[in-house]
Amino acid sequence: MLSVAAVGGCVEPGGEVSDSTSETSVDTSSTEEPADTSSSTGETETDTSTSTGETETDTSSSTGETETDTDSSTDETDTGETDTGETDTGETDTGETDTGEEPEGLCGWEPGRGIMALLDEDTLTVSLLRSDGVTSELDTSLPAAADDAALNLIMDARGESLFVGVYDDLGGAEHTRAHYRVYDRDTGAVVWELADDEWEPEGRAPYVASDGRAAFFAYSPYNESDNSYSRVLGPDGLVDHFNGVAAGPVMPDDWMAIEVGESSPRFRNVVTKQQVGLAHSIWDDYNSIWLQSESLLIYLSSINGELHVVEQHANEVTLRPWPELDPYLLNGWSVSLMALRGHGHDVLVRLSNNGQHRYLHLAADDTSNDVLMIPPEGHSATGCVTLPVVGAQGELFTIWRDAASANIWELVGANDDWAPAELSLPVSQFAGLFLGMRDGTYWLTAYETGSCPGVWDPPPMEALLGGSTQIMRPQDNAYVELGYGAGLQVAPEGRCYARLGPLPDDPWVIEDLLGPGSIEVPDLGVPGWIPND
Numbered sequence: 359m360l361s362v363a364a365v366g367g368c369v370e371p372g373g374e375v376s377d378s379t380s381e382t383s384v385d386t387s388s389t390e391e392p393a394d395t396s397s398s399t400g401e402t403e404t405d406t407s408t409s410t411g412e413t414e415t416d417t418s419s420s421t422g423e424t425e426t427d428t429d430s431s432t433d434e435t436d437t438g439e440t441d442t443g444e445t446d447t448g449e450t451d452t453g454e455t456d457t458g459e460e461p462e463g464l465c466g467w468e469p470g471r472g473i474m475a476l477l478d479e480d481t482l483t484v485s486l487l488r489s490d491g492v493t494s495e496l497d498t499s500l501p502a503a504a505d506d507a508a509l510n511l512i513m514d515a516r517g518e519s520l521f522v523g524v525y526d527d528l529g530g531a532e533h534t535r536a537h538y539r540v541y542d543r544d545t546g547a548v549v550w551e552l553a554d555d556e557w558e559p560e561g562r563a564p565y566v567a568s569d570g571r572a573a574f575f576a577y578s579p580y581n582e583s584d585n586s587y588s589r590v591l592g593p594d595g596l597v598d599h600f601n602g603v604a605a606g607p608v609m610p611d612d613w614m615a616i617e618v619g620e621s622s623p624r625f626r627n628v629v630t631k632q633q634v635g636l637a638h639s640i641w642d643d644y645n646s647i648w649l650q651s652e653s654l655l656i657y658l659s660s661i662n663g664e665l666h667v668v669e670q671h672a673n674e675v676t677l678r679p680w681p682e683l684d685p686y687l688l689n690g691w692s693v694s695l696m697a698l699r700g701h702g703h704d705v706l707v708r709l710s711n712n713g714q715h716r717y718l719h720l721a722a723d724d725t726s727n728d729v730l731m732i733p734p735e736g737h738s739a740t741g742c743v744t745l746p747v748v749g750a751q752g753e754l755f756t757i758w759r760d761a762a763s764a765n766i767w768e769l770v771g772a773n774d775d776w777a778p779a780e781l782s783l784p785v786s787q788f789a790g791l792f793l794g795m796r797d798g799t800y801w802l803t804a805y806e807t808g809s810c811p812g813v814w815d816p817p818p819m820e821a822l823l824g825g826s827t828q829i830m831r832p833q834d835n836a837y838v839e840l841g842y843g844a845g846l847q848v849a850p851e852g853r854c855y856a857r858l859g860p861l862p863d864d865p866w867v868i869e870d871l872l873g874p875g876s877i878e879v880p881d882l883g884v885p886g887w888i889p890n891d
Contacts, residue, residue: 465854472543478883494546517568525558550593565607573604598628606653613672615653625672649702682726699748721752741810742791761815786817797852805843836871
């Protein structure tokens with residue numbers, strides 16, 4: 359999900375900028391330090407979001423990384439001509455095989471597919487970038503705006519729809535003016551638009567559904583009650599108006615995630631206006647996370663004396679027993695952090711008791727790992743990567759270092775030990791580190807500046823020194839190494855990435871892990887991938 363409220367975030371040197379496809383975790387610990395983008399792990403698959411409690415955005419939807427020195431070990435594909443031999447048909451043998459299908463383009467995209475939205479934070483303009491490199495600027499004007507209007511916008515994209523709401527950010531009835539448009543993600547054509555001079559966005563990120571219905575938290579000077587309201591708009595105008603905060607998109611079944619009062623999660627049907635509360639009570643009140651892309655709430659609950667992970671979307675409830683939690687939570691341990699990994703159905707919790715910490719991981723297949731973050735002999739933590747990343751097969755990845763270098767290690771099964779992962783080259787002489795994963799693509803970025811500088815012995819010959827970026831896709835035997843730590847955005851499906859160059863004025867460039875070709879992203883604003891669902 360591409361989601362922007364007001365103006366988008368900036369990429370800081372050595373940092374990862376997350377979009378809403380990134381994961382969000384609940385941190386109930388009051389001692390956690392503020393997130394440092396150079397010192398956290400990140401996974402971008404979950405599309406998760408705000409939770410009922412404090413959130414730690416230990417994520418990576420990934421903006422930020424670049425490349426110049428590229429060493430690709432992808433398997434080459436023989437695209438040579440096919441010799442069909444002599445023919446007696448009178449036709450000329452071109453040596454080419456006609457499959458009847460369009461040739462696959464960069465990253466496997468269809469020709470003319472809308473792939474990125476570019477937001478100019480200064481002019482509040484939005485441009486659409488297609489897979490053929492063509493851009494088109496969208497109409498983001500505010501008709502009938504006051505002469506002294508201070509314009510702002512909210513934006514989100516999903517499936518075939520790109521939603522932009524433009525509004526006057528000044529207070530007072532004379533400045534209550536908004537204009538909403540949904541565009542076709544490929545052509546940029548306006549699918550529907552609506553003007554409103556009574557309600558306008560409050561500024562929080564909106565949620566557009568796969569069918570183009572858009573939900574957002576709203577404000578009106580004419581609202582004299584103490585209640586807060588959200589609105590849902592569609593091609594025929596107002597779909598719904600309700601007390602509470604929109605917390606996810608309207609799903610095909612017409613249900614969406616909302617929050618009422620002080621972080622009280624609920625579900626609302628925007629057609630029938632029916633509301634549904636929680637099927638079970640949340641353990642310790644705050645151990646829950648919205649998986650926004652599915653308007654799904656994932657939370658811990660004690661049911662008949664046993665701990666469960668509950669996945670709830672309206673009246674659809676899935677119970678996932680997690681008895682391995684019981685010995686801890688019923689004997690003085692507490693959940694100090696809860697995070698979603700993988701595609702959102704891998705649950706990771708950090709348990710704490712008198713300064714001790716351990717992790718429990720409930721995989722998507724409901725197997726449980728009790729993980730002690732204890733480094734192998736002769737190794738230590740880097741201080742950069744604090745949470746394990748869950749791999750495509752449910753394995754756990756983290757970073758351990760010895761005196762000379764650091765590298766990725768993996769933990770496959772509950773009874774296994776940490777072992778070196780065959781993913782990357784070792785890195786050394788760095789001061790910041792980031793480990794991320796999205797849809798089977800992993801990246802390890804080392805920065806020359808950051809929060810975890812170290813003292814290093816002479817590194818091994820194969821080690822990458824200082825700033826570097828490694829992008830790996832094991833399932834396709836693909837590996838790219840960039841000679842600097844850079845801004846990186848990994849695309850949905852994980853095959854493609856956008857990178858910044860090593861110089862401050864270098865543009866974003868889109869490249870394919872599995873083949874040649876690239877697209878230089880025009881300097882029309884901050885880029886964000888448009889997800890396909």
